[in-house]
Amino acid sequence: MPAALQAAGGAVTSHPIDFALNVVVDRKPIAGQNPASDHLLATALIEALDRPLATA
Amino acid sequence: MTKGTLLVAGSNATRIELQGGGSAAIGQYLNETVVPAMTLIEAGYDVVLATPDGTKPHIDEASDSTQRFGGDEAAHERARRFYADDPLMNQVRKLRSVVEDGMDGYASLFVPGGHAPAVDLMQDAELGTILRHFHEARKPTALLCHGPVAIAAAMPRAREFRAALIAGDNAGAAGYARGWAYAGYRMTVFSASEERIPRSTSCTASSTSTCRRRCRPRVAR
Numbered sequence: 001m002p003a004a005l006q007a008a009g010g011a012v013t014s015h016p017i018d019f020a021l022n023v024v025v026d027r028k029p030i031a032g033q034n035p036a037s038d039h040l041l042a043t044a045l046i047e048a049l050d051r052p053l054a055t056a
Numbered sequence: 057m058t059k060g061t062l063l064v065a066g067s068n069a070t071r072i073e074l075q076g077g078g079s080a081a082i083g084q085y086l087n088e089t090v091v092p093a094m095t096l097i098e099a100g101y102d103v104v105l106a107t108p109d110g111t112k113p114h115i116d117e118a119s120d121s122t123q124r125f126g127g128d129e130a131a132h133e134r135a136r137r138f139y140a141d142d143p144l145m146n147q148v149r150k151l152r153s154v155v156e157d158g159m160d161g162y163a164s165l166f167v168p169g170g171h172a173p174a175v176d177l178m179q180d181a182e183l184g185t186i187l188r189h190f191h192e193a194r195k196p197t198a199l200l201c202h203g204p205v206a207i208a209a210a211m212p213r214a215r216e217f218r219a220a221l222i223a224g225d226n227a228g229a230a231g232y233a234r235g236w237a238y239a240g241y242r243m244t245v246f247s248a249s250e251e252r253i254p255r256s257t258s259c260t261a262s263s264t265s266t267c268r269r270r271c272r273p274r275v276a277r
Contacts, residue, residue, distance in 0.1 A: 001174065001205050001245040004221050004275060007229040008208055009239030014247035026242035028191065029207065032200040033244040035124055035169070038087050041200050042095035048196040049060065049101070049164055 058102040060163030064093060065151065065183055065206070066105055066113035067172030073222065073274045083116035085170035087124040088200045090135040092166055093144070101163070103144045108176055108183075110150035115139065116170045151182035159189045169201025169246065174275050177206035179218045184209040191237050204245040205275070211236045222274045 002012045015022040015033055022033035023040045030048060032041035066089065071079040093103050107113055125131040139145050165186060167173055177183050187210040190197045199207060208214050213232040220229035233239070251272050 001202060001251070001273075001275070002247060003226065004174075004178075004205050004208065004229075005243060005245055007221065007226045008211070008217065008233040008236055009230070010207075011240060011242045013242065013244055014249075015244075018247065018250045022244055024242050024244040028194055028196050029238060029241055029243060030196060030198040031204040031243040031245065032198070034201055034246055034250055035085055035088055035119065038091040038200065039095065041198055042092040045062075045092065045164060045166065045196055045198040046096065046099045046101075048198075050099075 059100040061102040061104055061161060062093070062096050063154065063159070063162045063165050063186070064089070064103060064105045065165060065167045065173075065177060065186065066107040066148070067170070067175065067177050068107050068109050068111060068113065069172040069175035069177075070114045072171045072175050075272050075274050080171075081117075082171035082175070083119075084113040084168055084172045085119035085124070085201065086115045086135055086139060087119060088168040088170060088203070089113065089115075090139050090145075091125075092168065092198065092200070094135070094138055096166075097144075104149060104154075104162070105145060105147070106149040106151050106154045108151055108180055110148055110153070112146065112148050113172065116172070119170060151180065151186065155182050155185050159186060159193075162190075162195070164196040164198065165190045166197075167199045167203035167206045169199075169203040171202050171273060173206040174202050174273060178208045178275075179215040180206075180209050181214070184211070184214055188237060199243075199245075201246045204243055207238055207243070208233070208236075210238060218275060 072082045122132040217232040
């Protein structure tokens with residue numbers, strides 16, 4: 001799958017250790033690498049959503 | 057009053073093409089679908105599930121495991137019950153109707169993984185419209201595991217992009233990707249070394265090690 005997004009022009013990085021938690025945030029897209037990153041991704045999404053509420 | 061609504065774009069795919077020929081039974085991952093959904097609900101957000109054909113995503117059996125919930129049997133059981141019984145997981149909308157009704161009411165978009173989104177969502181025109189709306193409106197767009205590959209649907213020629221990848225034509229794929237809204241963005245996705253399709257009856261590989269090499273999704277070349 002990294003090759004697919006690289007072919008598209010995405011700047012794809014992977015954690016060197018398989019199934020290590022990894023979430024990459026660049027502006028609005030928030031990407032999680034693997035099933036183990038489910039909670040970390042949810043936390044990153046809530047942070048992104050709550051930020052504008054906190055500064056509104 | 058909720059803080060906002062999360063649109064979860066689910067998949068209807070149940071099989072994926074393999075590099076060694078044939079296809080393998082796949083689906084959407086239970087933990088990847090349910091953990092973010094339940095976490096957002098606990099944080100005060102509402103959730104709407106939508107798929108290409110408006111039916112509920114098929115859960116990959118490999119993900120219906122306590123191991124996927126950190127060995128926590130109670131968490132696994134809560135997730136199974138939520139996915140099976142919660143009205144939010146059973147009032148499934150069509151992506152097309154989400155587009156037709158307008159997307160201003162959604163605060164964010166989420167695409168869970170499992171291999172399934174690499175089959176249908178990554179070339180779905182409706183998801184493409186939805187992704188471009190969230191991108192232009194600068195709303196958080198979360199994608200997990202194989203889910204990030206669905207961001208390719210934002211390309212005007214996503215279907216041709218995927219067909220070129222399947223054919224092993226990366227240069228052709230790059231051509232179809234021209235003008236992609238997410239070019240240059242930093243992102244991650246399920247890695248090549250993490251990729252494992254469980255040996256399936258449709259795989260003709262003679263051993264597990266051969267299967268690991270040949271039973272990879274063709275789109276993952």
